[in-house]
Amino acid sequence: MQQDAVSLKALAAALGAAVAADGREDAEVGDVVIMEPGEALTPVPGALVLAVGTRGATAVTSAAEAGATAVAVRLGTGEDALPDAVRRAAEASGIAVLGIASGTRWEEVAAEARRVREAGGRRPERRGDLFSLAQTVATLSSGVVSIEDNAHRVLAYAGPGDEADELRRQSILGRACPEPYLAMLRESGVYRRTRTPGEVVEVEARPELGLSRRLVIGISAGGRPLGTIWVQEGGRPLAPTTERALRGAARIAAPQLIDLYYEGDPNARLISRSALAHGLLTGRFNSAALARHLGIEASAAAAVVAFDLREQPADGSDVSGQEARRAEAAEIIAVHAAAGRTNALVVQACGQIYAMLPQPEPVGTGRAGADGSDDEPLLRWATEVVATLRRHLKTPVQAVVAGTAARLEDIPAVKLRGYNALQVMARTPERSVDTHRNLRAALVVRDLLRLLEEHDEIRDPALRDLVARDVQQGTRLADSLLRYLDAFGDVAAVAKTLNIHPNTLRYRVRKAAALTGLDLDDPEHRLLAMLQLRLGRATPQESADPFPTAAGDASVSSPP
The missing domain is CATH 3.30.70.270 (Reverse transcriptase/Diguanylate cyclase domain)
Structure with a gap:
């Protein structure tokens, strides 16, 4: 990706915008250009055009003719999806369209788009660990996360932008929670309750205000409130472990916010x-x-x-x-x-x-x-x-x-x-x-096997020869004897594992004992054979294996 360019996908997530891209999510956006009503655009290749004062398909067509990568249009009041006419115009002209929520100021959109573009889609370095923490909470909760300081300024955020509600969009674009929502939260006692260490507060959904259900916890140190962490419910219910994740995240965030308050460098700390x-x-x-x-x-x-x-x-x-x-x-x-x-x-x-x-x-x-x-x-x-x-x-x-x-x-x-x-x-x-x-x-x-491996003089030459004989002749006397000893002489179980007749196993064990001179009634003979034959099982490419394995190679189990 070129310097000062960002993918359309990252830009849409940051703006919390509805998007019609039709496979162009990874396209790069360079400059941000504002198009006033009735203005004829000069060529703006690779730009994001902000269609100020118009929501129609005409703006989409004009931006496409100017070579823009994407155009942002404002959604109507109460709308959360692009109008069909705008989508059809986008499909016909081959340009991506971002739908910006009603009530969002265009200067806020321009400032946020330029900030994300200048960072190349990366989170800001100064608060990188807060962004990383927000992403972790979003991963664990399946929600949309924001971390705010005590002045309700948004310090970091994460989660799918297209699942953000009206409050989240305005908070991110304005870098602070809108005052009407703050007043509502204060009146309901949410902020008062977040001052209790470790308490996770639930804020019920208010669809008429564009407010989804969310959980919030306060961040504090030494009794001093420092900020809050919010998790908004998006397209699916919050994970059952969300409250526990919030408690852990609040403890991790506290020292970072302390540094921010005193204008220190949180990364250095x-x-x-x-x-x-x-x-x-x-x-x-x-x-x-x-x-x-x-x-x-x-x-x-x-x-x-x-x-x-x-x-x-x-x-x-x-x-x-x-x-x-x-x-x-x-x-x-x-x-x-x-x-x-x-x-x-x-x-x-x-x-x-x-x-x-x-x-x-x-x-x-x-x-x-x-x-x-x-x-x-x-x-x-x-x-x-x-x-x-x-x-x-x-x-x-x-x-x-x-x-x-x-x-x-x-x-x-x-x-x-x-x-x-x-x-x-x-x-x-x-x-x-x-x-x-x-x-x-x-x-x-x-550790005993390593000792045997490093000191050839303390090994039994007859057992070493038995392993070498198996390699040369393609037999399995040493392996069969070890499995027999590991199973405490359970012939039936070992024969089933090796997929052979029990009499075949008995023959192999007798022959191995005869070739090595082992007395299998002697516990010390048995112990020596078990240790040295385990060493013989290892190949030159792998370390000695202290665990007997079933026939065939063990494979790594897939994660759930």
Whole structure:
């Protein structure tokens, strides 16, 4: 896209306009030109023409003849769709038409169109994180979102522009809520109720005023109100989790609005906070000092939950796309985390995402211990977050409840447990969420296999020869023996898995024992065979697999 150009789709969304584009939604809009009544347009290739003073098809035809990409016409009072005559003129002339709501001032439309064009369709950098947060809330709620400061000025917005109601359109175009609506909201006590921390207020639909149903929550810090977050119901009902998403978003928005009030740089503050949180996760700096900066009690315990989107493009061509989805996932996780914990921290590290959830009670006071003995609440929370991520990102996300660090300085060790557990889970994609405690045995086996892999001198040569013999002769003696041992000698079950007769399995097991000299009545012989044959199952291209798999390759399950 050229400098200072924006797609018609982005422009229509920003203006909250009805649109007739007929496949031209991605066309670029360059300049913004105002056409007065009776004015003959000079050539304006690629421009958006604002047809001031006329709504008819004549303006559409004139703009098309001047080479414009699109023309904006005003809708009649009470209309929310373009008139048929205007649509027919657009189809005949091959130009896109935007329908601007009645009552909207043309200078507001021109200013907003130029602002969006100059940003190239991107959100403004200064308030980029508020726009990102608004988009996350819109994603989680299925609604149309706006974030306002205490003077009711719109700071950020997101959601489908064509589903915006009259209030939303006027608020976005005017950059503030219209005074008649403000008076109505004040009289009904909405703003008074938003001053109660954590309270989500419902505003019922008022069709006669062009007002759809919406939910709103106040943003505050230290008892001082800072602003509000609004979610308007659009073409479908709001998601059941909208209230929880609003509570989390309000906590995340508070420090950003504090910076805006004091004319600071919210991006610099958030980058600094992110860097501090990353230092806490990795142990790069003194944890007590970091805790003071992050507003966390130095004596607090902290649970750690690790997430992986499981995106690995074979050719590495979509790195930027991965980074964008990971950033979106981190924002969604942060909203969920902030809804339950005031000082929750979410950090990207090692290609994964980690949620650190500080809790004021020291370990041993009835909550989760350092060994993760009470993982159930975290497991339920992680399961809900993974389901949300799979639904919105369409990737086979997995998560591990790594456990709870007794002290903040123990977080890096718990983080490492989560990292290792996610590596193990990658071999069983049917698992969406698990705990480090459940995976501990698999991790121990993996470490033992690495030890065997690195020290050839402690392996049994006969078992190594058995694996090599299978490769050379195309037999499956080693694999059959391992499956037999894993199944505690259940011949019928293993034979069914391998799709062979039970007598065939018995023959393979006897022959493998004869070739290797194993005494299968000796528990140490059995243990040695189970460990070394698992190592033999791995190919040179993959790490040792601590999990036995069914016949055939396991495939990554599709997200719900």
